Amino acid sequence: MKNNLIDTLITPKEHLAVLSKLEVERLLDRSQGGLHSIFRNCALAVMTHGNYTDNARELLDRNQAFDIYIIPQARGIKLKVKNAPASAFVDGKIIQGINEHLFSVLRDIIFASDTILDNPKFNLESTTGITNAVFHVLRNAHALRPTSPPNMIVCWGGHSIKPIEYAYTKEVGYQLGLRELNICTGCGPGAMKGPMKGAQTGHAKQRYEKGQYLGITEPGIIAAESPNPIVNDLVILPDIEKRLEAFIRIGHGFIVFPGGVGTTEEILYILGILLHPKNAFMPFPLLFTAAEESREYFSQIDAFIGETLGEEAQKRYEIIIGDPEQVAQKMAKGMKKVKTFRKEYHDAYYYNWLLTIAPEFQQPFIPTHENMANLQLDQNQPSHKLAANLRCAFSGIVSGNVKEDGIQAIEEHGLFELSGDPKIMQRMDALLKSFIHQGRMKLPGTTYTPCYKIINAK
Numbered sequence: 001m002k003n004n005l006i007d008t009l010i011t012p013k014e015h016l017a018v019l020s021k022l023e024v025e026r027l028l029d030r031s032q033g034g035l036h037s038i039f040r041n042c043a044l045a046v047m048t049h050g051n052y053t054d055n056a057r058e059l060l061d062r063n064q065a066f067d068i069y070i071i072p073q074a075r076g077i078k079l080k081v082k083n084a085p086a087s088a089f090v091d092g093k094i095i096q097g098i099n100e101h102l103f104s105v106l107r108d109i110i111f112a113s114d115t116i117l118d119n120p121k122f123n124l125e126s127t128t129g130i131t132n133a134v135f136h137v138l139r140n141a142h143a144l145r146p147t148s149p150p151n152m153i154v155c156w157g158g159h160s161i162k163p164i165e166y167a168y169t170k171e172v173g174y175q176l177g178l179r180e181l182n183i184c185t186g187c188g189p190g191a192m193k194g195p196m197k198g199a200q201t202g203h204a205k206q207r208y209e210k211g212q213y214l215g216i217t218e219p220g221i222i223a224a225e226s227p228n229p230i231v232n233d234l235v236i237l238p239d240i241e242k243r244l245e246a247f248i249r250i251g252h253g254f255i256v257f258p259g260g261v262g263t264t265e266e267i268l269y270i271l272g273i274l275l276h277p278k279n280a281f282m283p284f285p286l287l288f289t290a291a292e293e294s295r296e297y298f299s300q301i302d303a304f305i306g307e308t309l310g311e312e313a314q315k316r317y318e319i320i321i322g323d324p325e326q327v328a329q330k331m332a333k334g335m336k337k338v339k340t341f342r343k344e345y346h347d348a349y350y351y352n353w354l355l356t357i358a359p360e361f362q363q364p365f366i367p368t369h370e371n372m373a374n375l376q377l378d379q380n381q382p383s384h385k386l387a388a389n390l391r392c393a394f395s396g397i398v399s400g401n402v403k404e405d406g407i408q409a410i411e412e413h414g415l416f417e418l419s420g421d422p423k424i425m426q427r428m429d430a431l432l433k434s435f436i437h438q439g440r441m442k443l444p445g446t447t448y449t450p451c452y453k454i455i456n457a458k
Contacts, residue, residue: 004085004086005065005066005083005084005085005086006081006083006084006085006086006088006089006092007080007081007082007083007084008080008081008084008089008092008094009071009078009079009080009081010078010079010080010081010094010099010102011078012076012077012078012079012099012103013096013099013100013103019070019072019077019110021072023110023114024070024072024077026110026113026114027039027070027106027109027110028069028070035109035110035113038109038219039068039105039106039109040066040067040068041219041222041223041404042105042109042219042222042236043068043079043081043102043105043106044059044063044066044068044223045059045222045223045226045227046088046098046101046102046105046222046226046227047066047081047084047085047087047088047098047102048063048085048087048088048226049087049088049098049226049227049228049229059223063083063085065082065083066081066082066083066084066085067081067082067083068080068081068082068084069081069082079102079106095229097229097231098229100232100234101227101231101234104141104233104234104235104236105234105236107140107141108137108140108141108235108236108237109219109236111136111137111140112137112236112237112238115136115140116133116136116137116238117238122136127357127358127359127362130241130242130245130362131245131249131353131357131362133242134237134242134245134246134249135249135351137235137237137238137242137246138235138246138249138250138351141233141234141235142233143214143233143235143250144250144350144351145212145350146348146349146350148210148349148350149335149339149349150252150335150338150339150342150349151180151181151182151252151335152181152182152183152184152212152214152250152251152252152253153176153181153182153183153184153195153251153252153253153254153255153331154184154185154247154250154251154253154254154255155169155172155173155183155184155185155191155192155195155254155255155256155257156185156186156191156247156254156255156256156257156259156263156266156267157169157190157191157192157256157257157258157259157263158190158191158257158258158259158260158262158263158440159186159188159189159190159191159192159224159225159259159262159443160190160260160439160440160441160442160443161190161191161257161258161259161440162293162294162439164291164293164294165190165191165257165258165290165291165293165294166190166191166193166194167194167291168194168257168289168290168291168294168322168324169190169191169194169195169198169257170194170195170197170198171198171324172194172195172198172255172257172289172324172327172328173194173195173196173197173198173199173200173202174198174199174201174202174324175198175202175324175325175327175328175329176195176198176199176202176327176328176331177198177199177200177201177202177203177204177205177206177208177211178202178205178206178328179202179328179329179331179332180203180206180208180210181199181253181328181331181332181335182199182210182211182212182213182214183195183196183199183212183213183214184212184214184215184216184247184250184251185214185215185216186215186216186217186221186225186262187215187216187217187225187226187227187228187231187234188215188217188224188225188226188227188228189225189226189228190259191257191258191259191263192215192225192228193228193230194257195255195257196213196228196230196231197230199211199213200213200230211232212232212233213230213231213232213233214231214232214233214234214235214250215227215228215231215233215234215235216235216237216243216246216247216250217234217235217236217237217243218236218237218238218239218240218242218243219236219238220239220240220399220403220404220405221240221243221262221398221402221403222236223402223404224402224403239364240364240365240395241361241362241363241364241365242362244266244269244361245357245361245362247266248269248270248273248352248355248357249351249352249353249355250350250351250352251352252285252334252335252338253284253285253286253287253331253334253335253338254270254284254285254286254287255287255288255289255327255331256286256287256288256289256317257289257290258290258294258297258298258440259440260435260440260441261394261397261398261401261432261435261441262394262398264301264304264394264431265391265394265395265398267288267301267305268387268388268390268391268394269361269387269391270286271305271309271313271316271317271387272358272361272383272384272385272387272388272391273355273356273357273358273361273384274286274313274316275309275312275313275316275382275383275384275387276356276357276358276384278356279355279356282341282354282355283334283337283338283341284316284338285330285331285334285335285337285338286316286317286318287317287318287319287320287327287330287331288301288302288317288318288319288320289319289320289321289323289324289327290321290322291321291322292321292322295321295322297438298319298321300430300431300434301431302314302319303427304427304428304431307423307424307427308379308386308390308424308427309383309386309387310383312383313383313387318330358384358385358388360385360388360389361388361391365392365395365396367392367395367396367399367400367406367409367416368409369409369413369414369416369417371392371396372392372393372396372416372417372418372452373416373417373418373419375389375392375393375418375420376389376420377389377390377393377418377419377420377421377424377425377428378420378421378424379421379424390424390428393418393428396416396452397416397432397451397452400415400416400451400452401441401442401448401451406451407451410451415450415451415452415453416451416452416453417452417453417455418452418453418454418455419454419455419456420456422456425454425455425456428454429454432450432452432454436448436450
């Protein structure tokens with residue numbers, strides 16, 4: 001060990017023991033189109049768990065000497081790491097959970113590149129092609145459980161939350177665990193870790209040995225939301241839109257805790273899909289919940305939704321404050337409705353094929369300054385399309401806040417500019433200012449500098 005950095009060889013324990021020569025070559029390719037950069041950055045995020053930063057650039061700058069290589073061998077592969085964080089090791093041996101996450105990253109990057117992105121069999125310009133691609137990534141990762149009844153609860157919320165909010169997410173997770181419900185989150189800290197930690201205890205009390213703690217992420221966000229150690233199934237989707245669709249397709253019920261712009265993006269995504277006329281008949285348990293001390297957070301979110309998307313959107317969710325047991329009870333009842341519906345319509349328990357997702361929610365949104373400025377943020381469009389455009393606006397802010405490419409774009413070209421209907425922009429401005437005031441834009445102890453400008457919030 002030198003200066004708390006380690007050089008070593010790592011052998012896979014669970015996933016992906018062998019690679020073809022072509023796959024090895026692509027992972028060693030340091031050119032712009034090669035996979036080495038993506039793999040290195042994701043591996044670094046996995047190995048720095050616990051040393052959180054919500055700035056991907058900062059993580060990379062802080063660990064410029066880190067590198068990772070594929071070492072092909074007769075019986076499989078090993079990973080050679082140089083200048084790896086010592087926190088990923090115990091007595092010189094890599095922590096087993098981090099080992100599993102490392103090879104999950106390798107598995108998904110290889111699969112997405114070879115089988116999905118470069119495969120003409122998957123038409124990523126069509127809605128069915130994208131949905132099929134997401135399914136194949138989840139299946140390849142063994143994240144789908146075909147023999148289980150509906151019991152996967154997706155929990156969304158911020159990585160930067162107050163201690164009392166974190167404690168509340170754990171209590172909700174505990175109540176879910178007592179009812180033998182599994183947990184899926186974005187895999188990071190805060191509201192993504194708390195429900196898993198609580199569910200672990202609930203599952204242990206029930207002697208429930210099938211606990212699944214599924215973490216779903218993507219290369220652009222993993223540095224800000226590095227996988228927490230409870231995640232026992234980690235899946236990396238190619239981009240944020242496919243990540244969001246994976247949540248929607250695999251989840252049976254959804255719980256949203258307090259968060260920031262990323263959580264608002266997720267709320268707008270799910271509401272935009274539920275507002276599509278073809279999805280009106282489908283049972284889809286969706287709860288917003290927080291500790292009593294954070295009641296105001298969802299009051300602001302509810303007001304924003306009401307003034308932008310209207311009452312129909314507000315009818316698609318229920319807000320429960322300060323009652324974890326009620327949250328879990330409603331989710332357990334919701335699972336029965338989902339099961340009955342899936343049986344009646346002959347849809348799979350493990351993947352929601354029937355849900356209609358419009359192209360604007362599936363095609364990757366690239367948050368360039370031009371694309372952000374051109375977003376249609378007015379009510380001269382169906383509510384589900386407005387939700388899609390609002391989702392893109394918040395996605396762009398997430399990129400400018402934490403993603404390497406977004407941070408670089410802000411440094412080179414200045415702030416993103418957002419404009420639209422004055423009423424909508426005023427409400428958006430007020431919501432974003434409340435996030436800044438409450439410290440929801442950055443991790444505690446860091447100062448937030450906005451990456452955006454609201455043009456006509458008057």
